[in-house]
Amino acid sequence: MRITGDKGLHLFVRKDVQTDILKKTGLSKSLSAFSLTTMGVGAIVGAGIFITPGIIAAKFAGPSAWLSFVLAAVVCSFAALCYSEFSSTIPLAGSAYTYVYSVFGEFIAWILGWALVSEYLFSVSAVAASWSAYFQNLLAGFNIYLPEGLRAAIGTTGQPHAFFDLPAFIIIMIISGLLIEGVRESAKVNSIMVIIKILVILLFIGVGAFFVKPANFTPMMPFGFNGVVSGAAVAFYAYIGFDAVSTAAEEVKNPQKNVPIGIIGSLLIATILYIALSVVLVGIVKYSKLSVADPVAYSLHFIHQNWVAGIISLGAVIGMTTVLIVFLYGGTRLVFAISRDGLLPPVLSKLSLRSHSPKANTWIFGILGSVFACIIPIDKITELVNIGTLFAFAMVSIGIVFLRRDPKFKNLDTAFKVPFYPYLPILSFILCVGLMLQLKPFTWIAFTIWLIIGLIIYASYGFHHSKIRNALNSQTTGLK
Numbered sequence: 001m002r003i004t005g006d007k008g009l010h011l012f013v014r015k016d017v018q019t020d021i022l023k024k025t026g027l028s029k030s031l032s033a034f035s036l037t038t039m040g041v042g043a044i045v046g047a048g049i050f051i052t053p054g055i056i057a058a059k060f061a062g063p064s065a066w067l068s069f070v071l072a073a074v075v076c077s078f079a080a081l082c083y084s085e086f087s088s089t090i091p092l093a094g095s096a097y098t099y100v101y102s103v104f105g106e107f108i109a110w111i112l113g114w115a116l117v118s119e120y121l122f123s124v125s126a127v128a129a130s131w132s133a134y135f136q137n138l139l140a141g142f143n144i145y146l147p148e149g150l151r152a153a154i155g156t157t158g159q160p161h162a163f164f165d166l167p168a169f170i171i172i173m174i175i176s177g178l179l180i181e182g183v184r185e186s187a188k189v190n191s192i193m194v195i196i197k198i199l200v201i202l203l204f205i206g207v208g209a210f211f212v213k214p215a216n217f218t219p220m221m222p223f224g225f226n227g228v229v230s231g232a233a234v235a236f237y238a239y240i241g242f243d244a245v246s247t248a249a250e251e252v253k254n255p256q257k258n259v260p261i262g263i264i265g266s267l268l269i270a271t272i273l274y275i276a277l278s279v280v281l282v283g284i285v286k287y288s289k290l291s292v293a294d295p296v297a298y299s300l301h302f303i304h305q306n307w308v309a310g311i312i313s314l315g316a317v318i319g320m321t322t323v324l325i326v327f328l329y330g331g332t333r334l335v336f337a338i339s340r341d342g343l344l345p346p347v348l349s350k351l352s353l354r355s356h357s358p359k360a361n362t363w364i365f366g367i368l369g370s371v372f373a374c375i376i377p378i379d380k381i382t383e384l385v386n387i388g389t390l391f392a393f394a395m396v397s398i399g400i401v402f403l404r405r406d407p408k409f410k411n412l413d414t415a416f417k418v419p420f421y422p423y424l425p426i427l428s429f430i431l432c433v434g435l436m437l438q439l440k441p442f443t444w445i446a447f448t449i450w451l452i453i454g455l456i457i458y459a460s461y462g463f464h465h466s467k468i469r470n471a472l473n474s475q476t477t478g479l480k
Helices: 017-022 033-044 048-089 096-103 106-140 166-180 183-211 224-239 242-251 255-284 295-302 306-340 359-375 383-405 423-436 441-465 467-479
Strands: none
Touching: 033 183, 033 242, 033 255, 033 306, 048 096, 048 224, 048 242, 048 255, 048 295, 048 306, 048 383, 048 423, 096 106, 096 306, 096 383, 106 166, 106 306, 106 359, 106 383, 106 441, 166 306, 166 359, 183 255, 183 295, 183 306, 224 255, 242 255, 242 383, 255 295, 295 306, 306 359, 383 423, 383 441, 441 467
């Protein structure tokens, strides 16, 4: 691969989004602002809300855990505002991949798109493994137990005889089948589950509020403000998911207006829920006692509200189901966009005539996600999620600067613009890169290996089958 003077062979050839926006893609436009907001809430408010507040309180921030969530929300909101402007200007499937393709060109877009594939794929796998553990705990309450070999992936801590995670495999296959039936049906199921999940969280807040002891809030910052900041770094990852909303842009009735509403609205709702739950949680139980796997259920047992604890466990299962729906959906739409551009085989962008959804794409993505979930321990498959997400956030943030300066985008309708330009996008970029540099060396090594695999695929297939490059080559040949 070499950069030449011929723009048809240029690695950084850019997508003509004005033409794509006017095309009929075949995807059904059936999503509203409410559907997008519940999709975002479904992705953000998952198992994390039942786990991370306790960890942050016990190890980092103490009773000021809620402040860690506020700081994390501020950082995420910067990236969310940048996503909102891009989605408002370029309402196409593919999220950050499509935005970067139009601003920085194909090669950078492929790297980012491949990184995002890892985010969605490994997120599906990790959440499915967690879903399996919670679901089996729920079954245990009825004295129902799976055979030891089918309870988890081989090498999972505490499961010495396990070799295959059957519940994780089944739930991913069920959700894949649901998504193939069409986005409207999937959105309805997701909306119902999100509403149930929020009601369960509100139940905890409502019941727990009567058992709050003011003495548990002292000292407010036992680890100092640095502890609050460290807690914010952990809390940041609890917000991952709002970017999945922008992958649905081509299936939204009024994308320029509704996608920004979905992104910002879901982040705002999630922040309020995280803050309220954190305050009640540390008010019920002394923060030092919350370093457990299920702090919310633990706190309810502590105040002898066991009936609520059972409902919370059910809510956790439902919560993770909505996360699976959104991440599996987002991943398939990302692969659809990359395939449509010719960088992946065309079968991945072929739509079902009945449901107008990418059938083969969904099954393949689901099967890969289930394989990772079923045979690889959860602590291994979660490593790639964070770095791929932060890389996308960083590129989208700095991309706003180039978007505003590029004259070819000035004629596009933009319903939302990032405030305090260019300072806010640049600050968002710096914060995201800073968080990336805090990740473990193993994560960087794994991420590098993943990118090398992606570059091999691009060099052997994507570069030669790129529809944009081939079209430019044809134009150049015709002019000679």
